[in-house]
Amino acid sequence: MAKQQIERVKGTRDLLPEDMVKRRYVFERIREVFEVYGFKEILTPTFEYTKLFQLRSGEEVVKQLYAFKDKGGRDVSLRPDLTSSVARLFVNKFQNAPKPVKWYYITNMFRYEEPQSGRLREFWQAGVELIGSPNIEADAEVIALMIESYLSTGLKDFTLNIGDRILLDEFAKMLGVKDDIGLMRLIDKKDKMSREEFIEALKDFGLNDDAIEKVFSLIELKGKPDEVLPKAYELFTSKEAKEELKKIEELFELLKAYGVYDYALIDFGIARGFDYYTSIVFEAIAENDLGIGSIGGGGRYDNLIEVFGGKPTPATGFAIGIERLIPILESKGLLPNLRLSSDVLVVYIGKELEIKKKVIEITQMLRKERIKAEYELQGRKLRKALEYADKVEIPLVIILGKRDLAEGKATIRDMISGEQKSIEIEKIAKEVKEMLA
């Protein structure tokens, strides 16, 4: 009698065989694309010194971390993402490596937050980091890769929305706002309130009518670059802003060359947390009715490596949220039917050791041919064994009893048609392959 039932830890999930086949399918598609773009797989430790994450994001981030003291008194945290670890690794060992450094990872992350739709405490991300190039080509490369990653999973109904931290900073300056983060958070919430409420909120924030007018101009800067950029050049007057806009114009030209232009949009309202991003930021949105917002995001972080004690090194990257992507793929019927069951069940009739041994030999023969084969381990009677095969959708059953064995044969049963034939034991593997084909 169990004294105590141990449950899963809050915000975690058990992944069952049927979940794992789907995930593996998605991971493999994404991995293929990462690889053909020349990214190499890496993995850093599951936990790091808490300091690493504090250095990047400040003290308040600790309450969103799975942070604890180990037995040696070290303050450590489970990784909330891989970007910090990658930057640390780069500073530790790769500062003199040939540039660019192109790394990817597919692994789990941990954040101590309240679970809700599309949000767990342990979750998986597939992401890349491209370190060493300050050029807009590098931004284009990762954005194109992100788009192609989604496409490889069959997703088509999505957009990659591109914003820019520099322009947001310029915007805040134009309005004379010091708390640019606060302003952007407010702008982020615009869709959750009515126009009147939004105007009220902006007034409460301290903006005058002219500034509010400008905020609305900014929000309208969303869509295809041909429409948005001309308006943006009107709204932004500073030299820095104009230069940044020129880069974005070029970025979209490059995306045309990559062949992914159709999926990319401008959205200058994107803030992406404001942690360490320095210019181009982006996030992917897929239309869905599951209440899932962004399915991935990224951007340029040109001073993070410096923060970690490295030489100033530009970098950019993104991460795809697997737990958000998979339900969307599933709801759109984009995941193929992946059968889990074995191809063959070998069943014996009778209790003689000789028959059981022959059944094992047949099973092994099939396995050597890389056919997924199992034999009846429960010792069920033939009738029950057939019911079992039917229930778990094993398409072929090989039956071996005294009568078959006496002739050196076994019976193969096609579980779908019900047809059976007697076949010499040595020829089973060949026959099974033909029947499965």
Place this chain on the structure above:
RNA sequence: GCCGGGGUGGUGUAGCCUGGUCAGCACAGGGGACUGUGGAUCCCCUAGCCCGGGUUCAAAUCCCGGCCCCGGCCCCA
């Protein structure tokens, strides 16, 4: 951290408001009817009131606290 809704066998649920029959049903699982042939039927078995406290003669049921789940807020690297 805050707010709302919920927690009954492995799964889905009835019962809760109006405390009191062995907590009912279905599916799944195991066995049998049928000792070499399944996807049909019948029978049997396994297995449950999230945890702790309180009220009461009596708690799955009412009250309090906790934990967990679903969703929302904050936040979202």
